[in-house]
Amino acid sequence: MIRFDRVSKRYPPGVDALSDLSFELDDGQMLLVGGHSGAGKSTLLKLIAGVENATSGAVLVGGQNLGSLSRSALPYYRRRIGMVFQDQKLLFDRNAYDNVMLPLSISGFPAREAANRVRAALDKVGLGKREKALPIMLSGGEQQRLAIARAVVSRPDLLLADEPTAHLDAQTAADVARILVEFNQVGVTVLVATYAHELFPGARRLQLDHGRLRT
Amino acid sequence: MKAWLAHHGQSFALAWRRLTATPVNSILSLVAVGIALALPAGGQMLLSGARELAGNATATPQISVFMAIATERGRTNEIGSRLEKHAGVRQARFLAREETLSRMKSNPGLREVIDALSANPFPDAFVVSARDEAPEAMDKLAVEFRKWPGVEHVQLDSAWVRRLDALLRLGRTGLLLLAGLLGGGLIAITFSITRMQVLTQRAEIEVSRLLGATEAFIRRPFLYLGLLLGLGGGAVAWLLVAGATIWLRAPLAELAGLYDLNLTLRPLGLVDSILLLACAGSLGWLGAAFSLRQNHGQS
Numbered sequence A: 001m002i003r004f005d006r007v008s009k010r011y012p013p014g015v016d017a018l019s020d021l022s023f024e025l026d027d028g029q030m031l032l033v034g035g036h037s038g039a040g041k042s043t044l045l046k047l048i049a050g051v052e053n054a055t056s057g058a059v060l061v062g063g064q065n066l067g068s069l070s071r072s073a074l075p076y077y078r079r080r081i082g083m084v085f086q087d088q089k090l091l092f093d094r095n096a097y098d099n100v101m102l103p104l105s106i107s108g109f110p111a112r113e114a115a116n117r118v119r120a121a122l123d124k125v126g127l128g129k130r131e132k133a134l135p136i137m138l139s140g141g142e143q144q145r146l147a148i149a150r151a152v153v154s155r156p157d158l159l160l161a162d163e164p165t166a167h168l169d170a171q172t173a174a175d176v177a178r179i180l181v182e183f184n185q186v187g188v189t190v191l192v193a194t195y196a197h198e199l200f201p202g203a204r205r206l207q208l209d210h211g212r213l214r215t
Numbered sequence B: 001m002k003a004w005l006a007h008h009g010q011s012f013a014l015a016w017r018r019l020t021a022t023p024v025n026s027i028l029s030l031v032a033v034g035i036a037l038a039l040p041a042g043g044q045m046l047l048s049g050a051r052e053l054a055g056n057a058t059a060t061p062q063i064s065v066f067m068a069i070a071t072e073r074g075r076t077n078e079i080g081s082r083l084e085k086h087a088g089v090r091q092a093r094f095l096a097r098e099e100t101l102s103r104m105k106s107n108p109g110l111r112e113v114i115d116a117l118s119a120n121p122f123p124d125a126f127v128v129s130a131r132d133e134a135p136e137a138m139d140k141l142a143v144e145f146r147k148w149p150g151v152e153h154v155q156l157d158s159a160w161v162r163r164l165d166a167l168l169r170l171g172r173t174g175l176l177l178l179a180g181l182l183g184g185g186l187i188a189i190t191f192s193i194t195r196m197q198v199l200t201q202r203a204e205i206e207v208s209r210l211l212g213a214t215e216a217f218i219r220r221p222f223l224y225l226g227l228l229l230g231l232g233g234g235a236v237a238w239l240l241v242a243g244a245t246i247w248l249r250a251p252l253a254e255l256a257g258l259y260d261l262n263l264t265l266r267p268l269g270l271v272d273s274i275l276l277l278a279c280a281g282s283l284g285w286l287g288a289a290f291s292l293r294q295n296h297g298q299s
């Protein structure tokens, strides 16, 4: 599903976020990306999501080399990936329901089916009764679950989550982790950038250290 | 097709929601656009009224040839046959001084004045229409007639029409200039409104891109917003002009009546109205498009 082939990422003016990184991830696997702050975890996820481009090397997702993806094809590629951003990027001017609806509006999903999907996604993360709530009225854990609902509403094969349990208390963090594990159990490939690997027992781990793979 | 419609409907609804989210702002913008458009639209209405007036008059440009008061009828008839034989004359109509007198007497105001006079103050006259109605040809004829014996005065009836015509041409040029300037103003208004909207919606734009929105999808609601502003402003302008027409109609009719002219203002006609809305809509769209190009770079 995912293959990194000697990937490096250098941000201007010269920060090496990732250096010579190679790994593979099969369909339906779950992978934890660990490492200190600034190790390159977010960068790794952004390369997969097509938000950033590799400076050298190749990132392949589903056989597609992202470096050769055209600008006009990029939006359609992004729609096939669910991403939970480190800063969530919820829209605070609209309620939970409309936040989750956004990806479906963007991909031009038929309205009635879209409504069903949004409710199903909200139910799945336990926010079925909060669809009218504005994000500001939700707790930290609820906001994180809302971000997950938005990431999965399009039923992607690949789910990326960037530190989804940071800043959450132990119980809430465990709830959020469980939701991600459940998606993996129904066949979704899941990548989680996290320090909290103990919340995902048995998952494969990839440890980054200053942008390099620690073996 | 259905998906396409739904998609555009969605963008339109979004544009509408953004417009109505700040009603005071939107109304003020509409009024600004409306006033900017009302000036050239109103000018166009006045011009077409004046052009109609000129058109009525220019239908038969004529030369009036007045004989000296004391000219004998035999002399006058000579001039009459000379006029009829003249190659440049299409038709010459004789107006006997008696006839003119009785016509003038039928005007109750003039009657008293005329009755007070001992003699008929009107000369014999010919109303001449020329074969060639070009101003230069008419001028030449007038100059020639003036030299004929017994002819006291030759008047080109088309002179004031030509002056009006020249004024109208000037008016049209001025109007085009004004329309260009204020059209530019409209673009500037929608440009800055779109920029403010882009800034306000920055978070949504960023998130939408990350979630796979195409640039067209992101731009469309802003373009529709520009279109709506332009169309709404055009409608406001139309109403302003219609209001001014109704308000000015009575005093203008009175004024025109004094000069025995038939001048009535009408609200913009169908073609002009459609033109106004079409121009307003496209200028609004254009302003938004420029703004997006300037203020909303690629991610």
Ligand SMILES: Nc1ncnc2c1ncn2[C@@H]1O[C@H](COP(=O)(O)OP(=O)(O)O)[C@@H](O)[C@H]1O
Pocket: A011, A012, A013, A015, A016, A017, A035, A036, A037, A038, A039, A040, A041, A042, A043, A044
């Ligand atoms: N947009 C950026 N521009 C410049 N430097 C960046 C940018 N994003 C991240 N970096 C740098 O790249 C390195 C890796 O960052 P990141 O991938 O966010 O690490 P992590 O998510 O593991 O904390 C850090 O040194 C960070 O400062």
Ligand SMILES: [Mg+2]
Pocket: A041, A042, A043, A086, A162
């Ligand atoms: Mg990070």
